[in-house]
Amino acid sequence: MQGAIRRRIAPLLVAMPLALSPVPPAGAxxxxxxxxxxxxxxxxxxxxxxxxxxxxxxxxxxxxxxxxxxxxxxxxxxxxxxxxxxxxxxxxxxxxxxxxxxxxxxxxxxxxxxxxxxxxxxxxxxxxxxxxxxxxxxxxxxxxxxxxxxxxxxxxxxxxxxxxxxxxxxxxxxxxxxxxxxxxxxxxxxxxxxxxxxxxxxxxxxxxxxxxxxxxxxxxxxxxxxxxxxxxxxxxxxxxxxxxxxxxxxxxxxxxxxxxxxxxxxxxxxxxxxxxxxxxxxxxxxxxxxxxxxxxxxxxxxxxxxxxxxxxxxxxxxxxIGARRKPEESPYIPPGDALAARGAELFKTCGVCHTLTPDGGHRAGPTLYGVFGRRVGTVDGYPYSKALRESDIIWNEQTIGALFEKGPQHVVPGTKMPLQRLGNAEDRRALIHFLRQALAFAERRAGQN
Structure with missing residues (x-):
């Protein structure tokens, strides 16, 4: 079965839901x-x-x-x-x-x-x-x-x-x-x-x-x-x-x-x-x-x-029961930044499996804190497959964009990992922009502590 790769990379940027806070409101x-x-x-x-x-x-x-x-x-x-x-x-x-x-x-x-x-x-x-x-x-x-x-x-x-x-x-x-x-x-x-x-x-x-x-x-x-x-x-x-x-x-x-x-x-x-x-x-x-x-x-x-x-x-x-936080309530979105707000809406299918903060840790997938510029399969404490540990892919705006545009089989040949692709280029841009904003905010906060 060709699932070994997909089951490790799948949580990386794919099945990611719920609110933007590390712990969602009870009952959501x-x-x-x-x-x-x-x-x-x-x-x-x-x-x-x-x-x-x-x-x-x-x-x-x-x-x-x-x-x-x-x-x-x-x-x-x-x-x-x-x-x-x-x-x-x-x-x-x-x-x-x-x-x-x-x-x-x-x-x-x-x-x-x-x-x-x-x-x-x-x-x-x-x-x-x-x-x-x-x-x-x-x-x-x-x-x-x-x-x-x-x-x-x-x-x-x-x-x-x-x-x-x-x-x-x-x-x-x-x-x-x-x-x-x-x-x-x-x-x-x-x-x-x-x-x-x-x-x-x-x-x-x-x-x-x-x-x-x-x-x-x-x-x-x-x-x-x-x-x-x-x-x-x-x-x-x-x-x-x-x-x-x-x-x-x-x-x-x-x-x-x-x-x-x-x-x-x-x-x-x-x-x-x-x-x-x-x-x-x-x-x-x-x-x-x-x-x-x-x-x-x-x-x-x-x-x-x-x-x-x-x-x-x-x-x-x-x-x-419960209600999800509105994107504009997130501290990750600068006031009036409509593109980041749209990206936050798209990120609702990310936040359950991934955290954005240095202390958030792993969920079903590895933390996304520090993802830009990071080689795939290198976050300590997450059980990647051998194929991903040996990959030379670097996560940046281009590779993340390709993951959502073309599908994971084009980014990681041989995998059958499913992904809800984003066919709209503006949606991909919004999601990546939001990730940039959210991770920069998390880094600034970490530097203040």
Whole structure:
């Protein structure tokens, strides 16, 4: 895999978010991916979260500080789903490269490849006991692999067309799947067992979610409807309308009393699970909401989508939590310097993974303090790859500009590091101007201390 270079250089000037201060305000949204965010997973203790991006990366977040702990690279395409393994310490991911990986939390590279689909991975599930990972793919297959031992992958085929959703039911002895063919199927986990037809919707099904007690299945479809099915009788119990477009994501509160759905037009609807009443509608995203996830206490909801935002919601108030500082509030921007203000806005996709001050230290990427005139791969204490340690590239306005204009493969030949390129020359100039201003300010302050 050609990922060794990209996983070390990736944090250098790429996935850089949130406010410009060393520590962002509590409760601010998680900003770090260089583009759309497709999935969120929150750890069982609520202390950390994982997000999966179209920039090929997974970010491991500290939920209290909203700082990126680790930037994780392994996929060669957009990452479509990610999930913690119960018990802590591990996670699984799936991507549009068809790969499903097992990760050790805290590592920058995957532990091993579990299996691969011939097409995009659309959904992941981990069994309640943490023994198995299952994935649904555009190739019409469901694949399941043990996370320990050397048992082989089980392949399940029964859907006609792409499979959009997979989850473990009950104690993990059965799988529920749903697909483009409009059917929901129930599979015994035992190898070679045939599926049962659980329900036939008639239109493509996008997502499934099961209540904590295992009694109610929530179904999201392309017809803008949300359906509740009784798991025992398999009968449709409720048919609800509240979205203005197809429903793309579902999450149920840990107490099983409420749930949230995200739609293709940016709506998030909060529902009562018992009687299907809509409780409130949340609007903050521009474009599809691909993922929603509750904190373990059920008081907050995280949502993510095509607009690249990961928003934290206060469900009691129905409002977004926190607010990012405006660029003009930054001490790095001289009064009236519009170019620096524009650069600060662009730098919002940098600040979580990089600091600008001498005492800021490393985050997911090395500090940018002193970056101009520095040879790549030379900051003490940051684990660069051998290729970067031996590189003769010097970071200056030209090489930084080339990184954003042409992409990293032109600056570091052979790397596949993803990057949200800046095609506009004026934007590149603004970002570099801001970096110059911010680092000069940091140097002056350091000289005064």
């Amino acid at each position: 949204e998680l900003v770090g991916h260089g583009g759309p965010v497709h999935a969120i997973s929150i750890s069982g203790d609520g202390k950390t979260a994982l997000t999966a991006g179209f920039d090929y990366s997974i970010i491991h977040w500290d939920m209290q500080t909203e700082q990126a702990r680790v930037l994780m690279y392994g996929h060669d395409a957009a990452v479509s789903d990610v999930a913690f393994v119960p018990g802590g310490g591990f996670a699984v991911s799936g991507g549009n490269d068809g790969a499903v990986y097992l990760w050790r939390i805290g590592a920058v590279e995957p532990l091993r490849l579990l299996h691969r689909h011939e097409g995009n991975v659309s959904s992941l599930a981990v069994s309640p006991d943490g023994r198995f990972a299952a994935s649904a793919g555009f190739d019409g297959l469901v694949r399941m692999t043990p996370l320990t031992g050397d048992a082989e992958t089980v392949t399940l085929k029964g859907h006609a067309g792409p499979v959009n959703a997979v989850l473990f039911a009950g104690d993990g002895s059965r799988l529920l799947t749903a697909g483009y063919d409009g059917t929901i199927r129930l599979w015994p986990v035992a190898a070679g067992a045939a599926p049962e037809l659980f329900a036939e919707i008639g239109l493509p099904v996008n997502r499934l979610a099961l209540s904590p007690d295992g009694g109610t299945l929530v179904v999201a479809g392309t017809d803008e409807a949300v359906r509740l099915f009784d798991m025992e009788s398999r009968e449709e119990r409720r048919f609800m309308l509240g979205h203005e477009a197809p429903v793309l994501s579902i999450a149920i509160t840990p107490d099983g009393e409420r749930f949230a759905t995200g739609g293709a037009r940016g709506q998030i609807v909060f529902w009562s699970l018992g009687d299907g009443r809509p409780l409130k509608t949340l609007r903050g995203h521009k474009g599809p909401v691909w993922s929603v996830a509750f904190t373990p206490d059920g008081s907050q909801l995280l949502s993510a989508g095509r607009d690249g935002r990961v928003i934290r919601w206060d469900l009691e108030a129905g409002t977004e």
